[in-house]
Every structure is written in C-alpha cells, then in structure tokens.
Amino acid sequence: MRADQQLSGIFAPVLTLLKADLSPDTGAYVRYCRWIVSQGAGLAVFGTNSEANSFSLHERLALLAALIEAGLPADRMMPGTGACALTDSVTLCAAAAKANTAAVLMLPPFYYKDIPEDGLFAFYAETIERVGDNRLKICLYHIPQISGVPIGLSLIKRLIERYPRTVVGIKDSSGDMTNTKAMLEAFHGFRVFCGSERFLVETMHRGGAGSISASANLNPAAIVDTYRHWQSDNAGERQAELNAFRAAFDGFPMIPALKRAVAHYGRYEPAKQVRPPLMPLANSNWAVLKPRLEALGFAAPGLSAALSTYS
C-alpha cells in the first residue's frame, strides 16, 4: 500500500474500553479494534473520543504495545500523541514511529492559551527534531473548541515548509467547513480529514483524505461505504443516512453515549464505563437514544461476536 493510501479513508477515534476499576480492558480493547478494522476503518487510537488525555503516558504506551503485539495493522493506525509536556510528546511520537504506524494525530500543547505561533511551531519542531525518526508522520489535530489552542493556516504553512516529509496532514474538528476548505485549497497534497462524517462527501469532492469521526466507533461500515462511493450517483443518499445516524446522538454527551451503545450492541456491559471527569450516560438519556437507533434499523453487525470472543 502506498503511503498516501495508508493515510486516507475512515478512521475511528477508538473508544478506550475499561474494567470496573477504570483501568484499560486491554483484552476487550484489542477485540474491539479488530472489529473496527474488519469493518474497513483504521484505528485513530488515543483521540478525544478515546479519552486519551485521561490516561497516563504509561497506559497509552502499554495499549499501543498491546495492539502491535496482537497483530493489529500498524499501517492502519494513527495514534494520538496529544500532550502538554514536550517530553511526553517526544516519548509518544517516538513509540508510534518505531511501531511504523501510518501517522500520529498530534494535538497542540493545550494547557496555555493565546500562545504565539512561534511557540506552537517550536513545540512541533522540537518534538520532530528530538524524535529524529523519518518514519514519524504527523497529522495535526485542530479542535479549538476543546483544546482551546487553534492551529491556523499560517502555522500549518510553516510546518509543511520546514518538515514536508513529516507534517503530512490535519484533522479538522472545528466543525467549520469553511476552514476545511481553506486548508484543502491552501495545501496541495496535504491530507485533510474532516472531524465529522457529516462533511465526508463534500470533503472528498474537494480533495480531502477522509474522515476521523466519533461515530465510526459504532457505524464504521456505513461510513467506509460512503467513503468508497463518494463519486457514485447515490453518494448524497448515503451521506444523508450517515447524517441521520449521527443526529441520533444530538443532545447527548458523545463519548458516554457511544460507549453505552457499544456496550448494548456489543452485549458487553463493561464497555459503558468512562473515566472521570466524564460520567456514564444517564439511563434517562439511553431511554431516548436506544429507540432512536432502533428506529434507524441499526444493528452493529459483528460487534457482539467480536466483543464476546475471548482469545
């Protein structure tokens, strides 16, 4: 597979499944990742929807090692390496590069706000220089409504010019298609992923690389199918179906809602657990969400068999 094919398509920001003591349920997590890959999606492990920043460096490194050890395809992985500390950023990026993952999904450091562009550039540059591994491929991660630290066009331009073989793409989770379009127009060959599958067909028409979005945790096959057929006559209908699925989650906290749905369709009760500061989905919310999903005829084929298979 060519590098530009590896870094394209649909990636799930994989939910991090937990045991009762809130430690990672590594066995179930590996099985869950296998299911996502079987549906045609890649593994954007350790993203926002993965609660990645709620886990220590050690926990993230151990989960990545477990996935590699279990034979999940590194070239379909895009681990998040978001960290406020330069030293953590280097450790996480180095581990991902060493494992030959397709790329890393890299937040800006997100504690300090109103950071000058020079400081953000220095953080990325210092990470890249210290890792010093040409296997490192960085997909920037723009999600200002959560990180509080936007990645502007001018910063992207500087990073691409300085590290053209390393800084290869971006996930735009701003929810602002105008911004996504501006990136697609400004940087030819840059891999731009929309952060919501609502923009998938439009993003592809404009030269995008695909989507990394929350609902690919539950509905990967349909999103992959739309991705593969974005040029087909009925792409609009496919897109509308994805949007209807996504809309079922409107009004609920996305991560707890997805975990509750994975627990239900996977018939694996522990999957509903989240780490504080997130809280599990309220039963009253599930009482609304469940019939919405049923009304869509949603079934999550294979998920139950995957999660319940102990290997």
Place this chain on the structure above:
Amino acid sequence: MRADQQLSGIFAPVLTLLKADLSPDTGAYVRYCRWIVSQGAGLAVFGTNSEANSFSLHERLALLAALIEAGLPADRMMPGTGACALTDSVTLCAAAAKANTAAVLMLPPFYYKDIPEDGLFAFYAETIERVGDNRLKICLYHIPQISGVPIGLSLIKRLIERYPRTVVGIKDSSGDMTNTKAMLEAFHGFRVFCGSERFLVETMHRGGAGSISASANLNPAAIVDTYRHWQSDNAGERQAELNAFRAAFDGFPMIPALKRAVAHYGRYEPAKQVRPPLMPLANSNWAVLKPRLEALGFAAPGLSAALSTYS
C-alpha cells in the same frame, strides 16, 4: 507550626529553571527555592507559572524528590498536581502526601470542557479515595481563563462536605474579587488564597489565607512583608507598592518576563529559558521591562548570591 498556619501566607509558584537542553536545572532550582524560602515565602512548585504541565510526570516527581532530599521544608510546599489523567493525579498527590507537604494545589482535569459538576466531583473524589492518605490536603485551583474548567461554589461545597479534612482551601486566580469574596463568605475556615497579590490586603481583611502569585518569584520579601502587616496603618501604601511592581509586567508574557528578570537579577543567564510552547522574552520587551524595574528601585536582594552559589 499548626496546620492552619502552615497553609497560609505567601507562596511563590516557583519558576522551573532549565538547562540549555530544556531539562530541569535541578541544582539551580534547589538554590532558587532556598532563596524564596529565605525571603519568607512558601513553595507552590509545579503551578501555572512553573510551566508544570510542560513537564512529564517523571520530571515533576524527580524535582519534588530533589527538593525534599535537599532539605527544603515540606511543610512550606504546596506542589501542583494538575493532570488530565486520573492515574497521574493519584501518583502526584500520593507523592506529595507521602512527603508531608503542607498541601497540594490541584487543577481540575483540563482537557474536556463543559464537564458536568458530577464529573469534576468524581475526579477529585476518586483521586482522594485512591490516594487514601490522611496527610493529603488539597487546595483547589480555580483559573478558568487558562484551564477552561471553572470550579464553582456548588462543587466546592460538595467537596468540603464530603472530604472536610482533605479539601481545605482554594487558590482563586480568576482575577475576579467578587468570586473570591463569595468563597470567603460561603465557606468558614476554608483557606482562600488570592491568585494575584493585587488583592492581598483586601483578601486578608475578608478572612483570606494569603496569596499565591507570580511576582512572588521575584519580589517575595515585599509581598511577605505586606502579608505580615496587612492590619497596619500603612497597609494601603504597602499594597500600592506591590501593585506598582506588578504593573511593571503589564503587557508582557508573565512567565518569560519573570524568568528573564530572575536571570538578570540572579546573574544566572540560563534562568531565562522556557519550554515550548512558551517562548523566551523578546529582547525588545526586556528593553522596556528592565528600566521599569530599575525605576522602582528593585534589587532582588540575595538572589544573585543564591543562584551563583554551587553547593
């Protein structure tokens, strides 16, 4: 010293001094902490001004161990334990409790925004339960303009009611004296620190515990003096002098500016370094700040001798 005396007064959010490779300059850091203590201030190491979140868990633990090893007084330390990950929060709080520090200064988990109060409560509660050490004393850290996650009165009330011997105070860095007053009025005996010495005398008049503020890194003696004499006839004049010192920094990024000033007055050039995403103070800014400090007759007595003394 009684516990409520330990958790009062002036604390410096100690600047983390760095070597050229941006690793902590442990030797200089220990000497710098000794100077701060010699001026009468306590050590709020690993705060916002310390760039604490720019350091890994391991780096923070190693620095705390170095301070204890060097004989700095644990009962005058309030290490920051800010972390997004529950597991990191537990590790940092447990280390501080074991070292018998006066308290910890604990941010809310700051990646996710718009977190329900139940989730923040769960994060603090789970940390406290897992540490399981009655030496743990928590000073909450309210700095919504940076963390993005406010600590409201209702959350404080729940935490105090559930953990009255553990959740003992708060640093209010909101810059909103109305909020500080509301806390002081609502929670009798709760140790409320203002996050800027501009509010020191007023905070003390209203029953506050003291101040934890950036400029105590450079000007600790004067702030401590004002704290000790807040009931004196000339407290207003002393407060005005503190305000004039603080105002000298207006318009500059506080951490780089303080580090540049410590490097200058300490005659220790490496002190000016910061970790990305922060950037060193521009020379053009120092060219304005330096004469401002000189015009105030500022001298940082003893800082040069302290920083240059290798022991």
